[in-house]
Amino acid sequence: MAKTAFLFSGQGSQYPGMGKELFENFAEARAVYECGGDILGFDLAKTSFEGDEATLSQTKISQPAIFAVSMAAWSVVSKDCDPAALAGHSLGEYAALTAAGAFTLEDGFRVIGARAAAMQKAADQNPGAMYAIVGSDEDTVARVCTETAGYVLPVNFNAPSQTVIAGETAAAQAAADTLAAMGAKAVKLAVSSGFHSELMRPAAEEFSAKIAGIPTHPLHKPFYCNLTGKRMEENCDLKGYLASHLISGVHFHEEISAMIADGVENFVELGPNKVLTMLVKRNFKQVSACNVENLKTLEKWRASL
Numbered sequence: 001m002a003k004t005a006f007l008f009s010g011q012g013s014q015y016p017g018m019g020k021e022l023f024e025n026f027a028e029a030r031a032v033y034e035c036g037g038d039i040l041g042f043d044l045a046k047t048s049f050e051g052d053e054a055t056l057s058q059t060k061i062s063q064p065a066i067f068a069v070s071m072a073a074w075s076v077v078s079k080d081c082d083p084a085a086l087a088g089h090s091l092g093e094y095a096a097l098t099a100a101g102a103f104t105l106e107d108g109f110r111v112i113g114a115r116a117a118a119m120q121k122a123a124d125q126n127p128g129a130m131y132a133i134v135g136s137d138e139d140t141v142a143r144v145c146t147e148t149a150g151y152v153l154p155v156n157f158n159a160p161s162q163t164v165i166a167g168e169t170a171a172a173q174a175a176a177d178t179l180a181a182m183g184a185k186a187v188k189l190a191v192s193s194g195f196h197s198e199l200m201r202p203a204a205e206e207f208s209a210k211i212a213g214i215p216t217h218p219l220h221k222p223f224y225c226n227l228t229g230k231r232m233e234e235n236c237d238l239k240g241y242l243a244s245h246l247i248s249g250v251h252f253h254e255e256i257s258a259m260i261a262d263g264v265e266n267f268v269e270l271g272p273n274k275v276l277t278m279l280v281k282r283n284f285k286q287v288s289a290c291n292v293e294n295l296k297t298l299e300k301w302r303a304s305l
Helices: 020-025 027-040 044-050 059-077 092-099 105-125 138-147 169-181 198-210 238-245 252-261 275-283 295-304
Strands: 003-008 085-088 129-134 152-159 162-167 185-188 264-270 288-292
Touching: 003 059, 003 092, 003 275, 020 027, 020 044, 020 059, 020 295, 027 044, 027 059, 027 105, 044 059, 059 092, 059 105, 059 264, 059 288, 059 295, 085 092, 085 252, 092 105, 092 238, 105 198, 129 152, 129 169, 138 152, 138 162, 138 169, 152 169, 152 252, 152 275, 162 169, 169 185, 198 238, 252 264, 252 275, 264 275, 275 288, 288 295
Parallel strands: 003 085, 003 264, 264 288
Antiparallel strands: 129 162, 129 185, 152 162
C-alpha cells in the first residue's frame, strides 16, 4: 500500500470562513475549536468564521486560527488513514507535531498562543517584509541579498525556483526589485515583519521562556522538519528546536524530497487553501498531492482511497 504523508498549512493561507464546514459537520472538529477557545480565551470559531481578512491577517489571530483548521481536518481524516509521515510549513509544524503526539491538543494551543503573541510583539517592534521570489535559483537570490544594503536574506526554500526572502522593509524591497529586474517574479507576502530571520530574535527568547513549563512527549509518527529538511531525530531538544525555528530557514522542498526517498507517494495537505499541495504538484511530478479543508475536498480525498 502506498505511503501517505500529511502536510500542514502555514501562515498566509488563512481566509474568512475557513474551517466552518468541518465545524458544522463533525463533532470532533467542533471539539478542536472549543478546546482552542477555552485555552486562548476568545471565541476561536466565531473569529475564524466571521472575522474579515484584516482581522485574520493579524499574527496573534491567524496562527491559532490556522492551527485550529489544521487540527480539525486532522481529527476527521486520521480516522480514515494512518500516515507514514507528518510535516508542516513554518507554523504548520506545530500542527504536525501535535498530530505526531509531541503535544496534547490543549498544550498545542498553549504553545501556539505563546508563539503568536511573541511574534506579534516582535513584529510591532521590528517591522519588516517578506517577498516570494519565483523564477530565480537559490544561489542568485542569496547573492542579491548579500549585495543589497541593509538586512535581508533567503529564509524559505519552497522549491528550487521559489525562495522567500525576509528582512528590513527597505532592504527586502530593494532585493525584490533587483530580482524582478533580472526577470524573476517578486510577490510581497501579507506579513508584518521578516519571519524566520533575526528580526524574530526577541520573539524566540520570549517564546522559549513562555513554553518552558509545557510538557512534551515522544513522537509516535515520523516527523520531517523545516530546519534540516530531514526526519527529526528521536533525542531532539524539541523546545530548543522550536525557538530556533523562529529565526531559521524553512527547507521545505528538501523535506519533501526526504519523505519521497523514504517511500512516501501521496501527500495530503490539512488546513486552509492548497499552497503546499501546489508546491508538491509543480515540483514533484512522481507523487500525488491533494488538500482537505472542507466537505468537497474531504469527499474527493476519501474517494481516492
